[in-house]
Amino acid sequence: MRAVVLRGPGPAEVLRVEEIADPEPAAGEVAVRLRAAALNHRDVWIRSGTGAYAGGFSKPVILGSDGAGVVVAAGAGVDPALVGRAVVINPSLDWGEADAAQGPGFKILGFPDDGTYAERIRVPARNVYAKPSGLSFEEAAAIPLAGLTAYRAVVSRAGVRAGETVLVTGIGGGVSTFALQIAAHLGARVLVTSGSDAKLARARALGAAGGANYRTQDWAREIVALCGGQGPDVVIDSAGGDTFARAVDILRPGGRIASYGATTGPVKEFVLRSLFWKQVTLLGTTMGSPREFEAMLALYDRGGLRPVVDRVLPLEEAAAAHRRMEEAGQFGKLVLRI
Ligand SMILES: NC(=O)c1ccc[n+]([C@@H]2O[C@H](COP(=O)([O-])OP(=O)(O)OC[C@H]3O[C@@H](n4cnc5c(N)ncnc54)[C@H](OP(=O)(O)O)[C@@H]3O)[C@@H](O)[C@H]2O)c1
Missing domain, CATH: 3.90.180.10 (Medium-chain alcohol dehydrogenases, catalytic domain)
Incomplete structure (x- = not known):
C-alpha cells in the first residue's frame, strides 16, 4: 500500500x-x-x-x-x-x-x-x-478526534446549557469549529476569538453571536463587552498560555473553563484569586469515551450537523x-x- x-x-x-x-x-x-x-x-x-x-x-x-x-x-x-x-x-x-x-x-x-x-x-x-x-x-x-474532544469538553465536562454564553478561543482550529457547532446546537450563545477577521466572519456565518481578534484588539475586554459586562459562563480553550489566564479572569462568577490544549505554551502568570474568589470551576478534558463518540457522531448523522x-x-x-x-x-x- x-x-x-x-x-x-x-x-x-x-x-x-x-x-x-x-x-x-x-x-x-x-x-x-x-x-x-x-x-x-x-x-x-x-x-x-x-x-x-x-x-x-x-x-x-x-x-x-x-x-x-x-x-x-x-x-x-x-x-x-x-x-x-x-x-x-x-x-x-x-x-x-x-x-x-x-x-x-x-x-x-x-x-x-x-x-x-x-x-x-x-x-x-x-x-x-x-x-x-x-x-x-x-x-x-x-x-473523529476533533468532534470527540469538542463533545466531551462542551457537553460532558462543561455541561453547557441553553441560554448560556460560551467563549471558544481560536475559532479557526479544528476542535474549535466543532465546539462552536455543538454549543450552538445546545442553544448556547457562542462568542469566539481568532487572529483573523475573515475567520471571525466565517464563525458568525456558522452561528457565533460575535467575536474578537486577539491580534488587533484587546480581545478580553471586547468579549466582556459582548457579554454585557459580566463575562462568559463557559470558556472552551486550547490556546493555553496568557489566553488561558485571561480567560479565567473574564469568566463571570461561578463560571467554568474547560482546557484541552496549550497551543501557545504554558501559563506563565496565573492569579489564583481569579479562580477562588469567583468560584470558578477548572475542567481538564482529553478525547472521550466510546459512549461520547457515539453520541457525538449522532449529532453529525441524525442531528444534521456538518x-x-x-x-x-x-x-x-x-x-x-x-x-x-x-x-x-x-x-x-x-x-x-x-
Ligand atoms: N486534549 C485533547 O484531547 C486534545 C484533542 C485535540 C487537540 N488538542 C490540542 O488542542 C489544540 C488545538 O488542536 P487542533 O487540532 O484543533 O489545532 P489547529 O486546528 O491547528 O488549531 C489551532 C488554533 O489555535 C488558535 N490560536 C493560535 N494562537 C492563539 C492565541 N494566541 N489565542 C487564541 N487562539 C490561538 C488558532 O486560531 P485562529 O486561526 O482562529 O487564530 C489556530 O487555528 C492543540 O494544542 C492540540 O494539541 C488536544
Missing part, C-alpha cells in the same frame, strides 16, 4: 509517500481501505518533535488519528458482515471502563500505533462506526497540509483524500 511514513522528526517536507506492506487484521481487528484522513495539531507536534513529543520516537510511524473508508477484511472473532461497510474510526484506543477519565492502556491512533495517512489501516473492530450516510468520506474523516472542512488535498500533499496548519491558515479541518 501507499502511506506517508514518518521516519524521524523534521520539517513538513519529511512527509513523503512510500510503498509498504499491507497491514493485516489480527484477532478482534478489521482492515479498512481508507478513502480520507484528516489532520490534527497533534500530527504537527509529533512530526516536528515539539510539545509533548519533544523526545522524538524510536521507530517509524504513520501519522493520522482521523480516517474514514470501507472495511475490507475482518480478523478472527470479528463479524464478517462488517466487510463492505463504510465506516469512520474512533481514534480513542482502549479508553477503559470509566467515563471520568481514560484508563492506563489508553492510546490515540496515529502514534505510537500506525495511523490513517495510508491506503489501509488495521484497527480494533470495536473502534469502527457506521459512516454518517449524508456525509462524504472527506467530511466523515474530518470528524463538519467544517477547510480544504481537501491529495495524500501526496500531506506536507502542504502540515504547513497550512503550522501557519494557522485553516478554518476547520484539513483533509487528505486517499
Whole structure:
C-alpha cells in the first residue's frame, strides 16, 4: 500500500509517500481501505518533535488519528458482515471502563500505533462506526478526534446549557469549529476569538453571536463587552498560555473553563484569586469515551450537523497540509483524500 511514513522528526517536507506492506487484521481487528484522513495539531507536534513529543520516537510511524473508508477484511472473532461497510474510526484506543477519565492502556491512533495517512489501516473492530450516510468520506474523516474532544469538553465536562454564553478561543482550529457547532446546537450563545477577521466572519456565518481578534484588539475586554459586562459562563480553550489566564479572569462568577490544549505554551502568570474568589470551576478534558463518540457522531448523522472542512488535498500533499496548519491558515479541518 501507499502511506506517508514518518521516519524521524523534521520539517513538513519529511512527509513523503512510500510503498509498504499491507497491514493485516489480527484477532478482534478489521482492515479498512481508507478513502480520507484528516489532520490534527497533534500530527504537527509529533512530526516536528515539539510539545509533548519533544523526545522524538524510536521507530517509524504513520501519522493520522482521523480516517474514514470501507472495511475490507475482518480478523478472527470479528463479524464478517462488517466487510463492505463504510465506516469512520474512533481514534480513542482502549479508553477503559470509566467515563471520568481514560484508563492506563489508553492510546490515540496515529502514534505510537500506525495511523490513517495510508491506503489501509488495521484497527480494533470495536473502534469502527457506521459512516454518517449524508456525509462524504472527506467530511466523515474530518470528524473523529476533533468532534470527540469538542463533545466531551462542551457537553460532558462543561455541561453547557441553553441560554448560556460560551467563549471558544481560536475559532479557526479544528476542535474549535466543532465546539462552536455543538454549543450552538445546545442553544448556547457562542462568542469566539481568532487572529483573523475573515475567520471571525466565517464563525458568525456558522452561528457565533460575535467575536474578537486577539491580534488587533484587546480581545478580553471586547468579549466582556459582548457579554454585557459580566463575562462568559463557559470558556472552551486550547490556546493555553496568557489566553488561558485571561480567560479565567473574564469568566463571570461561578463560571467554568474547560482546557484541552496549550497551543501557545504554558501559563506563565496565573492569579489564583481569579479562580477562588469567583468560584470558578477548572475542567481538564482529553478525547472521550466510546459512549461520547457515539453520541457525538449522532449529532453529525441524525442531528444534521456538518463538519467544517477547510480544504481537501491529495495524500501526496500531506506536507502542504502540515504547513497550512503550522501557519494557522485553516478554518476547520484539513483533509487528505486517499
Ligand atoms: N486534549 C485533547 O484531547 C486534545 C484533542 C485535540 C487537540 N488538542 C490540542 O488542542 C489544540 C488545538 O488542536 P487542533 O487540532 O484543533 O489545532 P489547529 O486546528 O491547528 O488549531 C489551532 C488554533 O489555535 C488558535 N490560536 C493560535 N494562537 C492563539 C492565541 N494566541 N489565542 C487564541 N487562539 C490561538 C488558532 O486560531 P485562529 O486561526 O482562529 O487564530 C489556530 O487555528 C492543540 O494544542 C492540540 O494539541 C488536544
